[in-house]
Amino acid sequence: MTRVTILGGCGSVGYQAVKAVVSTKDFDEIIIGDINYEKAEMCVEELNDPRLAAIKVDLTDSTMIKETIKDSDVVLNCSGPFYKLGPIIMKAVIDSKIDYVDVCDDLDATQKLLEMHDRAKKAGISALIGMGSSPGVANLLAKFCANHMLDEVESIDILHAHGGEPSEGAAVVAHRFHSMTTPIPMYLDGEYTTVDYFGESGLSLCEDVDFHQIGTYTCYPYPHPETITLPRYIKCKRVTNLGCVIPPEYYKLTQDVVRVGIIGEEPIEVGGQQVIPRDFGIAFVIKERERILKETNFGEQRGCLKITIKGIEDGEPRQYNFQMSSIGQSMGEGTGIPAGLGAILMNRGKITELGVLPPEACVAPLDFLGLMQEHLKLDAMTSKGSPLIIESIDKDGNIELLKL
Numbered sequence: 513m514t515r516v517t518i519l520g521g522c523g524s525v526g527y528q529a530v531k532a533v534v535s536t537k538d539f540d541e542i543i544i545g546d547i548n549y550e551k552a553e554m555c556v557e558e559l560n561d562p563r564l565a566a567i568k569v570d571l572t573d574s575t576m577i578k579e580t581i582k583d584s585d586v587v588l589n590c591s592g593p594f595y596k597l598g599p600i601i602m603k604a605v606i607d608s609k610i611d612y613v614d615v616c617d618d619l620d621a622t623q624k625l626l627e628m629h630d631r632a633k634k635a636g637i638s639a640l641i642g643m644g645s646s647p648g649v650a651n652l653l654a655k656f657c658a659n660h661m662l663d664e665v666e667s668i669d670i671l672h673a674h675g676g677e678p679s680e681g682a683a684v685v686a687h688r689f690h691s692m693t694t695p696i697p698m699y700l701d702g703e704y705t706t707v708d709y710f711g712e713s714g715l716s717l718c719e720d721v722d723f724h725q726i727g728t729y730t731c732y733p734y735p736h737p738e739t740i741t742l743p744r745y746i747k748c749k750r751v752t753n754l755g756c757v758i759p760p761e762y763y764k765l766t767q768d769v770v771r772v773g774i775i776g777e778e779p780i781e782v783g784g785q786q787v788i789p790r791d792f793g794i795a796f797v798i799k800e801r802e803r804i805l806k807e808t809n810f811g812e813q814r815g816c817l818k819i820t821i822k823g824i825e826d827g828e829p830r831q832y833n834f835q836m837s838s839i840g841q842s843m844g845e846g847t848g849i850p851a852g853l854g855a856i857l858m859n860r861g862k863i864t865e866l867g868v869l870p871p872e873a874c875v876a877p878l879d880f881l882g883l884m885q886e887h888l889k890l891d892a893m894t895s896k897g898s899p900l901i902i903e904s905i906d907k908d909g910n911i912e913l914l915k916l
Contacts, residue, residue: 520591528848674815675758
């Protein structure tokens with residue numbers, strides 16, 4: 513009997529991971545662990561699979577976590593915020609000696625989880641972190657290109673744009689505030705460094721990016737873990753992560769709120785009441801979002817992940833663009849499906865490296881791409897036939913569309 517426990521399994525990301533796991537016969541028992549037991553039960557009823565069960569768990573309580581995950585072969589963690597819950601859950605998993613997968617895209621949390629590498633290795637477990645879209649699929653496509661397409665890698669630029677989701681909560685907006693106000697790690701000229709989002713160092717990296725099916729948008733420095741993990745496993749001179757939220761009018765509003773400083777956490781008196789500027793800033797951005805989406809006639813939610821890799825092939829410069837775009841699909845699918853596939857690969861014994869590791873350190877790209885092709889039915893690489901587009905660009909700028 514094989515069991516997977518999916519923590520946060522009824523959230524937007526976790527539910528997509530559950531569906532990906534349910535679509536295979538790899539596990540005999542699939543446990544949804546969530547603080548919202550009623551919603552977890554609803555997910556079980558909706559999917560109507562006898563292998564499913566719901567368990568209520570408080571993920572701030574390590575004892576309850578250990579009780580929930582006992583007898584599991586794999587734990588898949590889709591719960592956040594990772595800066596708060598990630599280390600607690602990782603410690604409980606290590607103590608329980610159970611293999612682990614998560615979707616952590618929080619830079620600070622990633623660094624804390626990587627510090628537990630030796631402890632996890634000593635416990636004899638494999639802990640795959642950041643197995644979502646970016647990080648996750650982005651890392652593996654970069655590794656695939658480095659291993660099978662280029663003789664030398666010079667640069668890896670990870671680019672993403674998304675917007676129009678049905679709703680955005682306070683935590684999402686707060687995360688963007690944080691991302692714009694802290695030093696952002698990048699790997700430039702063969703060295704680790706940081707850039708300032710609003711400063712000259714950050715603005716110099718901004719780039720207008722043409723995204724397949726989505727449009728052209730200006731992307732800004734983004735604090736994702738790829739910039740600190742990829743250079744450890746792929747020899748290159750540059751790794752960047754740039755992104756934006758669309759429509760641009762909405763993203764500019766967020767930038768303006770941060771730029772003018774409505775992000776302080778010290779209360780100020782307004783009309784006889786104590787108001788926290790940050791709380792007001794978040795509420796204002798959320799309130800204005802619906803108006804902006806209507807005024808711009810934004811339409812369906814959409815997004816695209818683009819990985820541009822430059823290097824040398826057969827003695828000549830070569831560039832590869834990998835793009836995965838979606839229209840009418842949620843961010844949860846782009847993150848949750850790869851996570852579910854990661855748990856499946858872990859259960860199949862395809863991940864054998866011990867310790868806490870990012871995808872490029874322990875997942876064979878061909879194993880993942882093969883499973884993804886099976887799950888998503890990637891067939892002909894045409895602009896309408898597949899979510900994954902691969903372009904090869906030679907030294908003269910000639911573009912060739914490739915198959916997986």
